[in-house]
Amino acid sequence: MRVLGIETSCDETGIAIYDSRKGLLAHSVYSQTEIHAEFGGVVPELASRDHVRKILPLIHNVLNDASMTGRDIEGVCYTKGPGLVGALLIGAMVGRSLGFAWGVPTIGVHHLEGHLLAPFLDENPPQFPFLALLVSGGHTELIKVERFGHYQIIGDTLDDAAGEAFDKTAKLLGLGYPGGAALAKLAESGDSSRFQFPRPMVDRPGLDFSFSGLKTFALHTVKKYGPQAYADIARAFQDAVVETLMIKCRRGLQETGYQRLVVAGGVGANLALRKTFHEALTLKQNISLYFPAQQFCTDNGAMIAFVGCQRLLSGEKDDLNVKVYPRWPISELKINRVNLA
Numbered sequence: 001m002r003v004l005g006i007e008t009s010c011d012e013t014g015i016a017i018y019d020s021r022k023g024l025l026a027h028s029v030y031s032q033t034e035i036h037a038e039f040g041g042v043v044p045e046l047a048s049r050d051h052v053r054k055i056l057p058l059i060h061n062v063l064n065d066a067s068m069t070g071r072d073i074e075g076v077c078y079t080k081g082p083g084l085v086g087a088l089l090i091g092a093m094v095g096r097s098l099g100f101a102w103g104v105p106t107i108g109v110h111h112l113e114g115h116l117l118a119p120f121l122d123e124n125p126p127q128f129p130f131l132a133l134l135v136s137g138g139h140t141e142l143i144k145v146e147r148f149g150h151y152q153i154i155g156d157t158l159d160d161a162a163g164e165a166f167d168k169t170a171k172l173l174g175l176g177y178p179g180g181a182a183l184a185k186l187a188e189s190g191d192s193s194r195f196q197f198p199r200p201m202v203d204r205p206g207l208d209f210s211f212s213g214l215k216t217f218a219l220h221t222v223k224k225y226g227p228q229a230y231a232d233i234a235r236a237f238q239d240a241v242v243e244t245l246m247i248k249c250r251r252g253l254q255e256t257g258y259q260r261l262v263v264a265g266g267v268g269a270n271l272a273l274r275k276t277f278h279e280a281l282t283l284k285q286n287i288s289l290y291f292p293a294q295q296f297c298t299d300n301g302a303m304i305a306f307v308g309c310q311r312l313l314s315g316e317k318d319d320l321n322v323k324v325y326p327r328w329p330i331s332e333l334k335i336n337r338v339n340l341a
Ligand code: KG4
Pocket: 010, 135, 136, 137, 138, 139, 162, 163, 164, 166, 167, 178, 179, 180, 181, 184, 265, 266, 267, 268, 269, 270, 271, 297, 298, 299
């Protein structure tokens, strides 16, 4: 089956064509970050309007890149939630309309299921079951993935998401928005021994996270030491987030008895995180680690096309209602039968 995937849950317009036999055939992501940068965060109305402007030309280009027309598409998949309601509606309306026009089924996909299963776009995907750490701008969750469609959240953040903490701390350091990647770059030249930030919640039992205290710790350090210390602060902050995430993952792996860990979402692109996880979990504990390719860590249409394709193949499809879900717990997802294709 060959499907078109559409992602518009936030400030990226992602389009892809995925074939269940041949894999990913073409994809493209347009990021609106420049539009939102001057406001220091995503402005929902501007996001919706820009999706309207970009979505059809992008679909046209991706079809061209795959040397295809709408007649070659056998299903349309779009992100149905969670996310910004206006932005989600653009992808849903365009996806449903194209499905109607082309006479093919459509399916609304859970954005986080897309992130979780993004490593399946790779040549060496994980086997089930596995533990997943989902670390993005809006989420920090440890999820027990028994098999496709069966997700149990066993750890969650009590306040800021990891990416949100990166972005807020980056802002303190004058790095603009979204500053996660820029903070990581600055941290490369920082001295890891100068400041010691706390590792929140690691001395308590359980798998939950809390990152808002780290941002406050960074604020006090910035005020006390000033711009000359920014690289060292970035390094201390990143070390604290990464080590905290690693400790909770190690605990989650112990509790579930699983030997495989998937790290998905934008913060999974962080190279210091990848290195620390490799050393602590793979080298020391023989855990198999799976990261999506860098381009599929952040929001993209390929992960939506992949998940939607599996669900369409399992016999699911939309009814005539067009609905989106700005809030939608992943634990509510189910699927009856599926053989990953
Ligand atoms: O998954 P994603 O693209 O969007 C959401 O669904 O939220 O994740 C975006 C988040 C942002 O907070 C961004 O700053 C962070 O991922 N991020 C990073 C890095 N690259 C992106 N954080 C730390 N290090 C990075 N290299």
